[in-house]
Amino acid sequence: MLTLVALADGRAMRFNELRRRLEGVTQKMLTQTLRALEREGLLTRTVYPTVPPRVEYRLTALGEEIAELVLRIAEWSASRTEQLRAARANFDRRAPHPRPLSA
Amino acid sequence: MLTLVALADGRAMRFNELRRRLEGVTQKMLTQTLRALEREGLLTRTVYPTVPPRVEYRLTALGEEIAELVLRIAEWSASRTEQLRAARANFDRRAPHPRPLSA
C-alpha cells in the first residue's frame, strides 16, 4: 500500500531510498513487499551490475494505475485524520458491548 | 475492505446477511471487522431490542466516502484480473533470485 504511494510520483527509486521514505519498514518486509508487487506486474526491478550494486524500482503502467487509486485513499485519510481520531476517542469513551480492559 | 464494499450501496444490512455476502468470512472476523469500522466512525451499529435480536449495520457519511474509493480499487482489480494473472504466471515461470521451491 504505502510502498505504492512512495513510488506514485513515477520516479525510479533505489532500495534504501525507499526504505528511508517508508520509515519503520524492516529490510525483510520491504524486500518481500517489492517482490510481491513485482510479481503482480505493478513494478519493475532493474539491477545495474555495478559495484556496489544498484537496484531501481519503478512502477509499471499497471502499477501507476492502482497507485493513483491508493494515493487517493491515502489523501482521503490524511484529510480526515481529525474526524477519525474523534470517532475513535468517542467509541472508546462510551466503550460498547465488549467491556473494555478497564480492570 | 470487502466489508466496506459489501455495504457500499448504502443499504443497511444485518449480520448474517453480510456474512452470506462475504462468503468465507468467519463469524469472529466479521464481528471484529465491524467493531473496528464502527470504532473508526465508518459505520453505525443499530440494535433493535426484539426477539430474536436484529442488528443493522449501515455506512456513515464518512464510511460512504471511503467505501467509494475502496470500491474503485475493487473494480479496477476486477477489470485487470487477466493482466494480473498473466504477470504472476510470467514471474513464477522466470522465477527470479530467490530460488523457488523447485526441489
Place this chain on the structure above:
DNA sequence: CAGAATCCTCACCGATACTG
C-alpha cells in the same frame, strides 16, 4: 548497497462451545 538465511516470538485467526 541490496539483499538472503536463520531463529524465534506472539498475535492472528479458525474451531468450538455457550448465551440472552
Place this chain on the structure above:
DNA sequence: CAGTATCGGTGAGGATTCTG
C-alpha cells in the same frame, strides 16, 4: 439471531548475522 469466551496452532514478521 447475533453475538461472547476460550483454546490452540501457525505463520507473519522482527532481530540478527552473513554475503556478492
